[in-house]
Amino acid sequence: MALKLEPGARLVVATHNPGKARELAAILDGRFTIVTAGDLGLGEPEETEATFSGNALLKARAAADASGLIALADDSGLSVAALDGAPGVYSARWAGPDKDFALAMRKVEERLDASGSEDLSAWFTCALALAWPRGPAVVVEGRVDGALTFPGRGDKGFGYDPIFTPEGERLTFGEMDPAAKDAMSHRARAFAKLKAAVL
Amino acid sequence: MALKLEPGARLVVATHNPGKARELAAILDGRFTIVTAGDLGLGEPEETEATFSGNALLKARAAADASGLIALADDSGLSVAALDGAPGVYSARWAGPDKDFALAMRKVEERLDASGSEDLSAWFTCALALAWPRGPAVVVEGRVDGALTFPGRGDKGFGYDPIFTPEGERLTFGEMDPAAKDAMSHRARAFAKLKAAVL
Numbered sequence: 001m002a003l004k005l006e007p008g009a010r011l012v013v014a015t016h017n018p019g020k021a022r023e024l025a026a027i028l029d030g031r032f033t034i035v036t037a038g039d040l041g042l043g044e045p046e047e048t049e050a051t052f053s054g055n056a057l058l059k060a061r062a063a064a065d066a067s068g069l070i071a072l073a074d075d076s077g078l079s080v081a082a083l084d085g086a087p088g089v090y091s092a093r094w095a096g097p098d099k100d101f102a103l104a105m106r107k108v109e110e111r112l113d114a115s116g117s118e119d120l121s122a123w124f125t126c127a128l129a130l131a132w133p134r135g136p137a138v139v140v141e142g143r144v145d146g147a148l149t150f151p152g153r154g155d156k157g158f159g160y161d162p163i164f165t166p167e168g169e170r171l172t173f174g175e176m177d178p179a180a181k182d183a184m185s186h187r188a189r190a191f192a193k194l195k196a197a198v199l
Numbered sequence: 200m201a202l203k204l205e206p207g208a209r210l211v212v213a214t215h216n217p218g219k220a221r222e223l224a225a226i227l228d229g230r231f232t233i234v235t236a237g238d239l240g241l242g243e244p245e246e247t248e249a250t251f252s253g254n255a256l257l258k259a260r261a262a263a264d265a266s267g268l269i270a271l272a273d274d275s276g277l278s279v280a281a282l283d284g285a286p287g288v289y290s291a292r293w294a295g296p297d298k299d300f301a302l303a304m305r306k307v308e309e310r311l312d313a314s315g316s317e318d319l320s321a322w323f324t325c326a327l328a329l330a331w332p333r334g335p336a337v338v339v340e341g342r343v344d345g346a347l348t349f350p351g352r353g354d355k356g357f358g359y360d361p362i363f364t365p366e367g368e369r370l371t372f373g374e375m376d377p378a379a380k381d382a383m384s385h386r387a388r389a390f391a392k393l394k395a396a397v398l
Contacts, residue, residue: 002396003202003337003396003397048248048249048250049247049248049249049250049253050247050248050249050253051247051248051253051256051257053253053256053257053260053336054248054249054250054252054253054256054257057250057252057253057256057338058250058252058253061252135339135392135396136337136338136339136392136393136395136396137252137337137338137339138202138335138336138337138338139256139335139336139337139338140334140335140336193334193335194335196335197201197202197334197335198202
């Protein structure tokens with residue numbers, strides 16, 4: 001089986017978040033018919049892995065095998081050098097059940113203060129996995145390096161965007177227009193790699 | 200970048216075990232030049248993941264990025280239904296630093312006795328990952344189902360082979376000639392999927 005996505009293929013996106021599914025569909029240029037794991041009534045597997053790629057693969061594999069369709073999943077987050085890569089794969093979990101990223105960003109600042117380190121280096125990672133039912137999977141990662149910025153600035157992004165300034169930029173991800181962020185984001189880089197591999 | 204392995208490509212196999220590297224080279228029909236992670240002086244990453252595929256991917260990714268070569272890694276083990284999939288990714292670790300699989304097989308039998316379950320169902324899984332340096336990775340899994348067999352029989356295989364009888368067979372993996380085992384093993388199934396995907 002060749003690892004190619006034919007135009008018109010039906011893809012299941014391993015998310016229960018319709019906003020995220022729409023966003024992924026847009027990135028894929030409308031070339032595919034997209035259904036979500038939620039649409040199909042699929043469960044959400046536990047994210048047991050210690051790496052972004054591992055979790056993306058786990059989610060794509062589960063959705064593909066349960067649906068019989070080619071499945072796309074992502075996993076992404078913020079890693080802070082002075083915190084040995086935390087929150088990393090726990091980025092969403094630091095925000096708690098209410099997805100309170102103001103809380104999560106305070107936690108990053110507190111841990112950094114407690115560490116005594118002055119190193120503000122941080123990076124966002126996005127892993128994407130595309131899995132064929134009971135077949136192979138393709139996994140890619142995109143990464144963007146930058147610096148933590150306190151206090152956070154901007155309300156255009158989501159998650160940890162207000163406290164992250166990409167290398168060579170003056171604006172935080174929270175201050176950037178979506179198009180500017182999309183031109184350099186970890187997610188954009190991951191999609192570029194995925195498209196190069198399978199389209 | 201297309202996910203194809205050109206004949207003659209130089210591959211690094213993410214193992215420090217020369218026997219395993221030779222075996223992988225043989226399975227790949229001598230089409231590639233094989234070096235090992237040990238030959239290149241690469242470190243061995245910690246196997247942090249909870250799935251075979253996750254660990255294979257982690258090892259291939261680390262070897263590819265450190266060497267600049269396309270890297271192949273595997274992760275495999277025995278899962279017992281009555282033990283919720285244990286030893287699973289801990290299959291090698293149950294044998295301890297001395298790789299004492301007699302000890303590991305006794306542990307399986309003791310845990311099974313302690314569980315009170317009479318379900319002997321078990322399966323071997325082999326995950327293979329092929330990673331391009333700073334690029335995509337392809338991950339496949341092969342699986343063979345069977346039943347635990349006590350006392351174990353045969354000394355032709357390795358690891359947990361003596362206590363595993365594949366479905367529809369009378370001999371344990373430990374009693375089978377290598378060619379017979381290779382015709383049905385989890386590893387053979389994983390390689391067949393990988394070859395179909397990238398050759």
